[in-house]
Amino acid sequence: MLAIALGALLLRLSQALPLNSPLLHEYDYIVVGGGVAGLTVASRLSQDPDVTVLLLEAGPADNHELFVEVPGMIGDGIGSIYDWNLSTVPQTALDGAPRSVPQGFGLGGSSLINGMLWNRGSIGDYDDFVSLGNPGWSWDDMMPYFQRSENYHRVASLELAMNFSIEANMSVHGTSGPVNVSFAHWFWGTSAVLFDALNELGVPTAYDPNMGQIAGASFLPLSLDPVTATRSTARRAYYDPVADRPNLWVSTGQHATQIFFQGMDANDNATVMTSQDNPLGQGISSAPDIPGIFGGTSTLDVSHSGQAPTTLISRTLGSLLHWFRRATRRGLSPRQTNEAEPMVPARLRAVGVEYAANSRRPRQTVNATREVIIAAGAFHSPQLLMLSGIGPADVLQENNIPVNMDLPGVGSNLHDHGQVWTWYPYNNSAFSTPLEFINDSAFAEDAWTDYWANRTGPLTSGAFDGVAFPALAFISNGSTVIPDTALSQTASQYLANGTHSSVLLGYARQLELLTTALADPTRASYEIVNSNTGALTVANMRPLSRGSVTINSSLPFDSPVIDPRYSSNPIDAQVLLAAIRFNERLIATESLSQLHPIHMYPPPHATDAEVLQWINTHMQTEYHPVGTCAMMPYQLGGVVSPELLVYGTSNLRVVDSSIIPILPAAHLQAVVYGIAEKAADIIKAANTRPPIPTSFSFSYDPLPATSSASPTATENGEAAVVTHFVTVVATQTVYV
Numbered sequence: 196m197l198a199i200a201l202g203a204l205l206l207r208l209s210q211a212l213p214l215n216s217p218l219l220h221e222y223d224y225i226v227v228g229g230g231v232a233g234l235t236v237a238s239r240l241s242q243d244p245d246v247t248v249l250l251l252e253a254g255p256a257d258n259h260e261l262f263v264e265v266p267g268m269i270g271d272g273i274g275s276i277y278d279w280n281l282s283t284v285p286q287t288a289l290d291g292a293p294r295s296v297p298q299g300f301g302l303g304g305s306s307l308i309n310g311m312l313w314n315r316g317s318i319g320d321y322d323d324f325v326s327l328g329n330p331g332w333s334w335d336d337m338m339p340y341f342q343r344s345e346n347y348h349r350v351a352s353l354e355l356a357m358n359f360s361i362e363a364n365m366s367v368h369g370t371s372g373p374v375n376v377s378f379a380h381w382f383w384g385t386s387a388v389l390f391d392a393l394n395e396l397g398v399p400t401a402y403d404p405n406m407g408q409i410a411g412a413s414f415l416p417l418s419l420d421p422v423t424a425t426r427s428t429a430r431r432a433y434y435d436p437v438a439d440r441p442n443l444w445v446s447t448g449q450h451a452t453q454i455f456f457q458g459m460d461a462n463d464n465a466t467v468m469t470s471q472d473n474p475l476g477q478g479i480s481s482a483p484d485i486p487g488i489f490g491g492t493s494t495l496d497v498s499h500s501g502q503a504p505t506t507l508i509s510r511t512l513g514s515l516l517h518w519f520r521r522a523t524r525r526g527l528s529p530r531q532t533n534e535a536e537p538m539v540p541a542r543l544r545a546v547g548v549e550y551a552a553n554s555r556r557p558r559q560t561v562n563a564t565r566e567v568i569i570a571a572g573a574f575h576s577p578q579l580l581m582l583s584g585i586g587p588a589d590v591l592q593e594n595n596i597p598v599n600m601d602l603p604g605v606g607s608n609l610h611d612h613g614q615v616w617t618w619y620p621y622n623n624s625a626f627s628t629p630l631e632f633i634n635d636s637a638f639a640e641d642a643w644t645d646y647w648a649n650r651t652g653p654l655t656s657g658a659f660d661g662v663a664f665p666a667l668a669f670i671s672n673g674s675t676v677i678p679d680t681a682l683s684q685t686a687s688q689y690l691a692n693g694t695h696s697s698v699l700l701g702y703a704r705q706l707e708l709l710t711t712a713l714a715d716p717t718r719a720s721y722e723i724v725n726s727n728t729g730a731l732t733v734a735n736m737r738p739l740s741r742g743s744v745t746i747n748s749s750l751p752f753d754s755p756v757i758d759p760r761y762s763s764n765p766i767d768a769q770v771l772l773a774a775i776r777f778n779e780r781l782i783a784t785e786s787l788s789q790l791h792p793i794h795m796y797p798p799p800h801a802t803d804a805e806v807l808q809w810i811n812t813h814m815q816t817e818y819h820p821v822g823t824c825a826m827m828p829y830q831l832g833g834v835v836s837p838e839l840l841v842y843g844t845s846n847l848r849v850v851d852s853s854i855i856p857i858l859p860a861a862h863l864q865a866v867v868y869g870i871a872e873k874a875a876d877i878i879k880a881a882n883t884r885p886p887i888p889t890s891f892s893f894s895y896d897p898l899p900a901t902s903s904a905s906p907t908a909t910e911n912g913e914a915a916v917v918t919h920f921v922t923v924v925a926t927q928t929v930y931v
């Protein structure tokens with residue numbers, strides 16, 4: 196009796212594992228980055244009670260701040276304490292100004308600050324992944340993983356479904372996944388009018404936008420809790436429900452500074468030695484005292500940063516329990532033999548991660564016995580690889596970093612959905628728009644009353660909902676000038692001088708796929724990002740421009756050097772010009788003219804040259820950077836294999852948007868959740884067998900050197916805060 200009671204007590208104690216508990220010296224898996232991908236992977240791997248998982252996140256845990264939770268406040272997270280505040284280098288193909296490139300900084304990553312839109316792109320977008328050398332990544336292959344991540348809730352009523360053309364094909368949705376996906380409790384009538392206008396001009400309304408056939412108007416669901424009408428972040432979905440797992444450690448406020456490889460040289464500049472090392476893994480809290488939506492901190496005590504005695508006890512018991520479980524583990528599955536031979540011998544084995552809270556603190560090391568998973572996003576994942584000696588040899592040498600693996604593709608192939616804001620404000624007062632938050636204080640007050648009383652009203656909506664993904668064919672009256680021009684380009688024509696020959700080969704493959712997509716009447720060429728105010732922002736879904744992420748310092752707390760080279764390929768601006776001309780036809784339709792749109796920007800009667808000039812000064816990110824650790828063959832400038840293993844390593848993976856080789860026509864969160872769910876399965880399957888032997892030698896032929904400078908190497912106050920948001924929209928920065 197006593198034994199049982201004591202056992203129960205021990206078990207209970209051992210399962211209390213608050214955020215930022217003291218760390219162990221080693222883990223089976225270490226995940227670097229606690230965004231959408233990292234939290235998904237850590238959560239799924241720690242389902243196995245026999246393994247230990249550590250996740251390091253550079254930012255803090257959120258405190259349920261209003262600007263995180265309330266959909267009507269989207270936009271306010273940009274430039275907040277949950278944003279890395281990164282900028283690009285001057286964009287010389289545009290007006291020469293740098294552009295800001297928001298990235299989530301905190302547990303949940305960009306799901307804390309994004310526009311919450313939930314879609315996946317089209318079937319062909321994933322066929323393109325396969326065409327680029329990635330068997331197993333087709334639409335059908337991804338479908339179970341898309342579904343695994345979501346808990347889809349239908350729109351509340353048939354009337355809403357009818358009025359806003361919202362249809363759900365439940366056979367493509369998951370209903371028991373972690374992320375709540377649902378519709379706002381408020382619908383701006385202007386969306387329905389826009390859909391009528393699109394239909395009038397021959398752009399159809401797509402059936403369920405998550406079915407893979409998206410060329411048309413689409414009312415998108417949101418990552419939204421259907422009952423509380425609060426944002427469903429990666430932290431709410433994948434961490435909070437499992438925070439008690441005794442085998443999952445999450446430490447916030449910790450930047451990884453480099454990965455260590457067995458027997459290989461380290462980047463000395465990433466390591467700061469001091470005589471007095473700290474105890475392992477004391478995370479930081481989100482410190483700033485901003486009132487939370489539930490009246491302060493809720494279940495998770497994020498202010499905890501010390502070692503309460505109970506924590507230490509529980510930790511010790513937790514470790515004991517682990518040791519015991521591992522010691523009693525039964526036989527392992529037989530080694531799988533049907534795996535494809537790796538193209539590049541796996542010479543490097545990741546054995547540890549070095550990290551620190553900031554540049555002044557001593558670095559600490561934690562060891563990994565199975566795998567290290569980098570999930571730091573499209574800017575920081577390639578940076579961390581380079582800091583760890585994996586990347587283009589010339590870049591590493593310039594920065595005095597020992598070359599552990601010459602991998603020319605690291606940081607290349609950066610691309611994004613470039614977008615430009617346009618402005619035709621609706622002036623018919625019979626239609627409510629989010630602009631009323633600005634000019635009508637009674638509207639804003641009512642909105643907050645509804646929100647607090649019943650979780651209804653305009654604050655449950657994130658302004659953007661009814662969007663469209665037109666094919667170029669819908670808007671060009673039979674003209675094929677744009678795809679024909681793209682077809683006539685050579686691969687090297689608009690890439691940066693000095694692009695490595697393997698990267699050039701990979702781009703040549705992509706260019707064929709992009710040209711095909713631009714000509715395909717069933718696939719989106721661009722998106723109309725409708726904010727319901729008269730901003731019909733247009734964004735390139737098939738960007739041809741490619742840039743890079745690199746480093747100009749071996750110091751890990753220096754920012755990566757980000758150059759998307761927006762509009763360096765002139766096709767991208769041509770697509771947006773056509774889209775803006777189509778906007779002008781849209782606002783002149785019988786349907787849309789009911790809203791009394793005022794033609795403001797680009798100004799009426801602007802010539803093509805003037806509109807192109809407008810594009811030049813206004814093009815910015817749609818917040819969808821990808822491609823910098825591309826999943827493609829090594830010979831095509833790829834960085835990871837279809838199993839997401841970094842070439843040249845046996846146990847280092849990248850799992851995040853950086854592995855996307857070519858952008859799908861979609862907002863990225865649902866895509867990245869799907870990728871990370873698939874990655875978790877891949878990692879679990881790879882580790883049912885004994886660890887790979889740790890020392891062996893081999894040789895391989897390195898790739899040919901970087902192509903010469905010649906680019907022809909190869910052919911081929913609440914209301915006030917809401918007001919701020921709308922003002923931001925109205926002053927040209929649109930967040931989605």
Ligand SMILES: *[C@@H]1O[C@H](CO)[C@@H](O)[C@H](O)[C@H]1NC(C)=O
Pocket residue numbers: 220221547560561562
């Ligand atoms: C990690 O492993 C290395 C080599 O086995 C060892 O020297 C080091 O002490 C370990 N670090 C920790 C924190 O246990």
Ligand SMILES: *[C@@H]1O[C@H](CO)[C@@H](O)[C@H](O)[C@H]1NC(C)=O
Pocket residue numbers: 274275276277278279280300
């Ligand atoms: C981003 O900038 C804002 C405003 O200056 C600041 O409050 C925030 O701390 C910055 N974020 C980071 C990660 O430093």
Ligand SMILES: *[C@@H]1O[C@H](CO)[C@@H](O)[C@H](O)[C@H]1NC(C)=O
Pocket residue numbers: 354355358382
């Ligand atoms: C649906 O549309 C009809 C006709 O325009 C309108 O009367 C009704 O209020 C709308 N219902 C909702 C829930 O938007």
Ligand SMILES: *[C@@H]1O[C@H](CO)[C@@H](O)[C@H](O)[C@H]1NC(C)=O
Pocket residue numbers: 364366367402406
């Ligand atoms: C629903 O989706 C399934 C799976 O993609 C498809 O087979 C079916 O045809 C779709 N139903 C409709 C009505 O489009």
Ligand SMILES: *[C@@H]1O[C@H](CO)[C@@H](O)[C@H](O)[C@H]1NC(C)=O
Pocket residue numbers: 373374375420421422423427431432433436
């Ligand atoms: C999803 O929404 C339901 C209904 O409010 C809620 O009970 C559940 O906790 C939510 N799940 C997550 C992970 O937020």
Ligand SMILES: *[C@@H]1O[C@H](CO)[C@@H](O)[C@H](O)[C@H]1NC(C)=O
Pocket residue numbers: 463464594595596748749750
């Ligand atoms: C360390 O970084 C500093 C500043 O970037 C640089 O001057 C120095 O050469 C670097 N040293 C090594 C060994 O990389």
Ligand SMILES: *[C@@H]1O[C@H](CO)[C@@H](O)[C@H](O)[C@H]1NC(C)=O
Pocket residue numbers: 622793
């Ligand atoms: C906007 O509507 C108001 C009220 O109907 C009208 O007075 C004003 O002239 C309109 N503005 C424009 C630019 O059409």
Ligand SMILES: *[C@@H]1O[C@H](CO)[C@@H](O)[C@H](O)[C@H]1NC(C)=O
Pocket residue numbers: 620621622623624625626628630631634635
């Ligand atoms: C606020 O602006 C909207 C859109 O311009 C307009 O329809 C409405 O009449 C304005 N309301 C007030 C109180 O000025």
Ligand SMILES: *[C@@H]1O[C@H](CO)[C@@H](O)[C@H](O)[C@H]1NC(C)=O
Pocket residue numbers: 644645648649
């Ligand atoms: C909340 O809903 C209840 C029940 O439908 C209703 O009586 C009440 O007026 C609503 N409150 C607000 C502020 O709309």
Ligand SMILES: *[C@@H]1O[C@H](CO)[C@@H](O)[C@H](O)[C@H]1NC(C)=O
Pocket residue numbers: 670671672776780
């Ligand atoms: C397409 O045709 C319509 C009317 O037939 C015309 O108004 C529009 O300017 C044309 N658009 C393009 C892109 O040629």
Ligand SMILES: *[C@@H]1O[C@H](CO)[C@@H](O)[C@H](O)[C@H]1NC(C)=O
Pocket residue numbers: 688689690691692906
């Ligand atoms: C590449 O270099 C040549 C010669 O210096 C220059 O004319 C060309 O504009 C450069 N191309 C790019 C894309 O920078």
Ligand SMILES: *[C@@H]1O[C@H](CO)[C@@H](O)[C@H](O)[C@H]1NC(C)=O
Pocket residue numbers: 283284747748754755756757
């Ligand atoms: C590195 O690049 C950044 C821009 O990303 C710049 O601000 C900084 O001055 C550069 N540092 C060096 C040493 O070139």
